[in-house]
Amino acid sequence: MTDVIRRVDRQSRGTAVGRNVGRLDAAVKMSGRAEFVGDLEIPRMLFGAVLRSPVAHARIVGLDTSEAERMPGVVAVLTRDDLNDLDPFYGHAIRDRPIIALEKVRFVGEPVAAVAATTVAQAEAAILHIDVEYEELPVAANIASALDPAAPILHEGQLRSGAAHGLGDLPDRVGNICYQYAIERGHIETTDASAAIVIDREYTFPAVYQYSMETHAVIAKYSGGEIRLWANCQHPFLVRAEIAMLFDLAIEQVRITVPFLGGGFGSKSYTKMEPLAVALARKAGRPVKIVNRVDESMVTSRRHGMKCRMRTTATEGGRLLGREAQFWLDTGAYADNGPRVTATAGDAAPGPYRWQAFRVDGQCVYTNTSPSGSYRAFGATHLQWIGESQIDEVARAAGIDPLDLRRENLLHRGDEIRSRGKPLDADLIGDVEKAAAAIGWGRERLANRGMGVSVGLLAAGAHPVSMATVKMGATGGVAVLVASTEMGQGTRTVMAQIAAEVLTVPFSSVVVAGADTGFTPYDRSTGASRSTTVAGLGVERAAREVLDSLLETAQEVFGVEDPACLEVRDGAIWNGTDSRTMAELVVSRFGFIGGELVGHGEVKPESGSGSYEEGPVFWEVCVAAAEVEVDPETGVVTVLQTATVADVGTAINPKLVERQDEGATVQGLGNALFEEMIFAEDGNLLNDTLLDYRVPTTMDLPERMTSIIVENHDGPGPFGAKGCGEGAFAAVPAAIVNALADAGVLMNELPLTPRRVWQRIQQLEHRSSER
Amino acid sequence: MMQLESTINGRCTQLEVNDNELLLDVLRDHLGLTGTKRSCEVEVCGACTVIVDGLPVSSCMLLASEIDGAEVVTIEGLRDTTFYERAQEVFTRHATVQCGFCTPGLLLTLWSLTDGRLGPLRDLREELSGNLCRCTGYQSILAAAEELTS
Known part of the structure; x- marks a missing residue:
C-alpha cells in the first residue's frame, strides 16, 4: 500500500498543488454575496448595544437601568446583577476578565451594561439612559506608572490560570505583572571579558490596532441546554470551550458557526465579544446580534506597546558574544494573550545567532488601558x-x-x-x-x-492538533470539512488543492465550507501560520483514507490481489488500460447512486505533549x-x-x-x-x-x-x-x-x-x- | 419620516426613511443589500462605497434623504455589467480578492473610473487611496486596476 501512495505522490504532483488556481471564494466575495456575521439574520433576533466605561479605573457604586428598560423596543438590559449564578470570569491564559464589569472598571471602553432591543437605534438610544455612578481610582495608564511601587493594583488576589495558555505553571502575580518569561543560556557575565564592542540602549514600541476591516461581530442564541453562536472568531473550538465553561454546559452543547471573516490578523483570536452576547441573549430570552463599531473593536483587541532595554556585546572583529534583554509588554487591563506574546517575544530577543551566552527577562504588565492580544507575528x-x-x-x-x-x-x-x-x-x-x-x-x-x-x-x-474529514459522494464530488477559518488568507482554496492533489480530481470538484463546531472536526486554531501545515496535513491524511477505500473497491472490481498494480490518475483508478472513475467506484461499492466515502485525518504531536x-x-x-x-x-x-x-x-x-x-x-x-x-x-x-x-x-x-x-x-x-x-x-x-x-x-x-x-x-x- | 423615490440598481424604489438615517443603513437594513459593507463609518475606508448619479460616495456619510430622485448602484447592481464580468476574470487571475470585505466597494470605485465621468484618470494610486485593504498589500489591486482601466 505504501508503494501505491508513493506513486500517487510522484505522478500527481502538480495537478493542483503548486498551481496558482483561482480562489474558491473569489466570485462570491466579488459579488457581495459572501456572508459575514454582520450580514446574517436569524428569526426573532434582537440587536445589542454596549454601554462602555468612560473612565479608566473606578469602582461602580451605582447602576440604575430602570429608565432604559422602559425605552421603546427594549427587551433586556444586562448588568453584573444578571451573572450571580455564574463564575463569570474568562481568559484562555488567565481567567481575569468578567463577562461584564463587576465591582469595578479597569479601562475606558470596558462593558458596563448591554441592551437588547428590536432595532440597533433603539438599543443605542437606551444605553444613553443607563445611570452609572463611578468612584474613580488612581489610574496606571502606561508601563512606567503600572510598575511604580505606589501604583494602583488592577487585579487583587491570586490569578487563576486559563484553560488554554499552554505555558506550564503560571508564576504568581507580582504587583501589576501578570506573567514573566525568562531564558538564560551560558554565563552572560563571562562574555564581557572579551567584549570590545558594547551596544546598550532603551527602546519603545507602540501599541497598534490590527484593523481587520470587519469589526468583531456575533449572534448568540441561548435556549436552555444549548448555545448557538455565529461569530467571526478565528479559534471556534477554543471559544466553544470557554463559553461552555462560563455557562456551565458540556462543550458539545455549544455550537459555533463561523462564516467568512473580513480579516483577522489575530484580532479575532480567542474569546472576544461572545460571552457578553450569550449573557445578553440569555437575559433577553431571544437571539441577540452585536456588531462592534471600529472604536469598540479598537478597545477589544490591540497589539502590546513595549519598553525594552537591550545590550549586545561582540569582539573587535564582530564575533557576537552575549546579549541581555529586558522588556515590559503593556497587556492592558486584562491579560488576553499577553503571556504567550511575552514568551514569544522572549524567544525572539536573542535572534538566531551563535551566542556564547544570553539572558532574557520579559514581563507582561497590566495597565488601565484596553486589553492587548494577538496581532500577526506578535x-x-x-x-x-x-x-x-x-x-x-x-x-x-x-x-x-x-x-x-x-x-x-x-x-x-x-x-x-x-x-x-x-x-x-x-x-x-x-x-x-x-x-x-x-x-x-x-x-x-x-x-x-x-x-x-x-x-x-x-x-x-x-499546539499541533487538527482533524479533518474528506468525503466523496457517488458523483465523485469531494467535500472537505476542516475548521480553519477563512479570513482572507485563502485557506479554503489551499485545503481544496491538497485534497484535489491526493485524489487527482479537478480542483473545481472540491467544496470546502466554513467551520461549524457541530460538524467540522476539531482544529485548535487559525493562527501561528499553522493552517496549511497542520490542518492541511489533516486534510491530506483524510483524503488518503478516501483513496484507500477507492483502491479497496477497485481491487474488487478489477479482481486484483496486489494494489500496487493499480494506478491513480486523473480522478480514476487504472488497471493497465482499463479504468474506473472514482464516481463509478463509489457506485460499485454501494450498489446504487448514493453513499459516500468518508476519510478522517488526525494530526497530533509527533512526540511529547506538543x-x-x-x-x-x-x-x-x-x-x-x-x-x-x-x-x-x-x-x-x-x-x-x-x-x-x-x-x-x-x-x-x-x-x-x-x-x-x-x-x-x-x-x-x-x-x-x-x-x-x-x-x-x-x-x-x-x-x-x-x-x-x-x-x-x-x-x-x-x-x-x-x-x-x-x-x-x-x-x-x-x-x-x-x-x-x-x-x-x-x-x-x-x-x-x-x-x-x-x-x-x-x-x-x-x-x-x-x-x-x-x-x-x-x-x-x-x-x-x-x- | 420622509418619503423618497430613487432608482436603485435600475429599479424604481419608494422608501420611507427617518431624517437622520444613513444611506448605508437603508441599503443594508431596509433593502437587504448587504454587499455594501460597514467598517470605519467616517468616510475613510471605502468599504461602503456606492455609486450615486455616477459618482462614488461613502454611503456611511450620506443621509438617505439625499438620494431622493437619484440613481444608485450597489455591488448587487454592478453584477449585471460587462465591466463586472471582466473584473471577475482579472481579479481572479491576479488573486486580488482576499478576505473580500473591501472588494465590493473597490469594484464600484474602479467602475466609476472606467466610464470617463470623472474626467481623465489621475495616478491610480491616488484614485484608489480611498479604498483601504488590510489584506493584500495593494500590489495585486493596482495590477488589476491597471488592466481594468487601460
Whole structure:
C-alpha cells in the first residue's frame, strides 16, 4: 500500500498543488454575496448595544437601568446583577476578565451594561439612559506608572490560570505583572571579558490596532441546554470551550458557526465579544446580534506597546558574544494573550545567532488601558527590530558589512535554538542573501538613502492538533470539512488543492465550507501560520483514507490481489488500460447512486505533549531587506523598496503566498512608519477613529515590493509545505529601521513619524557640531 | 419620516426613511443589500462605497434623504455589467480578492473610473487611496486596476 501512495505522490504532483488556481471564494466575495456575521439574520433576533466605561479605573457604586428598560423596543438590559449564578470570569491564559464589569472598571471602553432591543437605534438610544455612578481610582495608564511601587493594583488576589495558555505553571502575580518569561543560556557575565564592542540602549514600541476591516461581530442564541453562536472568531473550538465553561454546559452543547471573516490578523483570536452576547441573549430570552463599531473593536483587541532595554556585546572583529534583554509588554487591563506574546517575544530577543551566552527577562504588565492580544507575528515583531538594530550597530562599530556579519554569526540548519524543542529547520543565510540581492545590496549609496536587512525566527504552528474529514459522494464530488477559518488568507482554496492533489480530481470538484463546531472536526486554531501545515496535513491524511477505500473497491472490481498494480490518475483508478472513475467506484461499492466515502485525518504531536517548550511545529523565518530615503528637512521617511522571503517548503499556491507577504509587508510598514494608538495619562485612547488612526493606503506603497518564495520541500506539512504570512511582518520594520540607520539616522523608538525622525536628526547634528 | 423615490440598481424604489438615517443603513437594513459593507463609518475606508448619479460616495456619510430622485448602484447592481464580468476574470487571475470585505466597494470605485465621468484618470494610486485593504498589500489591486482601466 505504501508503494501505491508513493506513486500517487510522484505522478500527481502538480495537478493542483503548486498551481496558482483561482480562489474558491473569489466570485462570491466579488459579488457581495459572501456572508459575514454582520450580514446574517436569524428569526426573532434582537440587536445589542454596549454601554462602555468612560473612565479608566473606578469602582461602580451605582447602576440604575430602570429608565432604559422602559425605552421603546427594549427587551433586556444586562448588568453584573444578571451573572450571580455564574463564575463569570474568562481568559484562555488567565481567567481575569468578567463577562461584564463587576465591582469595578479597569479601562475606558470596558462593558458596563448591554441592551437588547428590536432595532440597533433603539438599543443605542437606551444605553444613553443607563445611570452609572463611578468612584474613580488612581489610574496606571502606561508601563512606567503600572510598575511604580505606589501604583494602583488592577487585579487583587491570586490569578487563576486559563484553560488554554499552554505555558506550564503560571508564576504568581507580582504587583501589576501578570506573567514573566525568562531564558538564560551560558554565563552572560563571562562574555564581557572579551567584549570590545558594547551596544546598550532603551527602546519603545507602540501599541497598534490590527484593523481587520470587519469589526468583531456575533449572534448568540441561548435556549436552555444549548448555545448557538455565529461569530467571526478565528479559534471556534477554543471559544466553544470557554463559553461552555462560563455557562456551565458540556462543550458539545455549544455550537459555533463561523462564516467568512473580513480579516483577522489575530484580532479575532480567542474569546472576544461572545460571552457578553450569550449573557445578553440569555437575559433577553431571544437571539441577540452585536456588531462592534471600529472604536469598540479598537478597545477589544490591540497589539502590546513595549519598553525594552537591550545590550549586545561582540569582539573587535564582530564575533557576537552575549546579549541581555529586558522588556515590559503593556497587556492592558486584562491579560488576553499577553503571556504567550511575552514568551514569544522572549524567544525572539536573542535572534538566531551563535551566542556564547544570553539572558532574557520579559514581563507582561497590566495597565488601565484596553486589553492587548494577538496581532500577526506578535513577539517577533516587538523584538526583531531592536535585536537587528543592535546587530547593525555592531557591524558599523566593527567596520563590517552587515550582511557579512550575519553570514559569520547566524545559526545554521540543525543548530539548537532552545534547550528543548526543534532545532533550526531553515537556511537563514541563504534566505537573507536572497532578500539583500533583491534590493541591490552592495550598490553605492546615494545621499540620504540607506539599505537594511533583518533576520529572525518565529515559533509557528501552536499546539499541533487538527482533524479533518474528506468525503466523496457517488458523483465523485469531494467535500472537505476542516475548521480553519477563512479570513482572507485563502485557506479554503489551499485545503481544496491538497485534497484535489491526493485524489487527482479537478480542483473545481472540491467544496470546502466554513467551520461549524457541530460538524467540522476539531482544529485548535487559525493562527501561528499553522493552517496549511497542520490542518492541511489533516486534510491530506483524510483524503488518503478516501483513496484507500477507492483502491479497496477497485481491487474488487478489477479482481486484483496486489494494489500496487493499480494506478491513480486523473480522478480514476487504472488497471493497465482499463479504468474506473472514482464516481463509478463509489457506485460499485454501494450498489446504487448514493453513499459516500468518508476519510478522517488526525494530526497530533509527533512526540511529547506538543507543548510550547517542545515545539514549534516549524520555525517561520522572518527575513526582509529594505531601502529607504529620509528627507532631513522634514524627517519624512520613504520606503523605496522592500524584499521579503517566504521560506515555505512547498508553495501549495504561490500567488497566495505572495499575497501573504505583500499584506504583511504593508502592515509592517504601517507599524514601523506611522501606526500608533495614543493613550492619554487618564487612560483615554485619543485616536479611536480611522481619521486619527491612519493605516496604509495605496499612497504608502514602496515603489517596489518583492516577495521571494523559497521552496526546499522541507516542511512538516502536506507535500513538504510549511506556513507563512507572519514572518514578513516581523522582518519589515526591522529592515526599515536598519535602512534608516544606514542613511545616518539611528532610531530607538517606533513609529518613525516625521516629528520623531526630525528631532533625532537635530540631535545628531547638534552632537556632531559640538565635536 | 420622509418619503423618497430613487432608482436603485435600475429599479424604481419608494422608501420611507427617518431624517437622520444613513444611506448605508437603508441599503443594508431596509433593502437587504448587504454587499455594501460597514467598517470605519467616517468616510475613510471605502468599504461602503456606492455609486450615486455616477459618482462614488461613502454611503456611511450620506443621509438617505439625499438620494431622493437619484440613481444608485450597489455591488448587487454592478453584477449585471460587462465591466463586472471582466473584473471577475482579472481579479481572479491576479488573486486580488482576499478576505473580500473591501472588494465590493473597490469594484464600484474602479467602475466609476472606467466610464470617463470623472474626467481623465489621475495616478491610480491616488484614485484608489480611498479604498483601504488590510489584506493584500495593494500590489495585486493596482495590477488589476491597471488592466481594468487601460
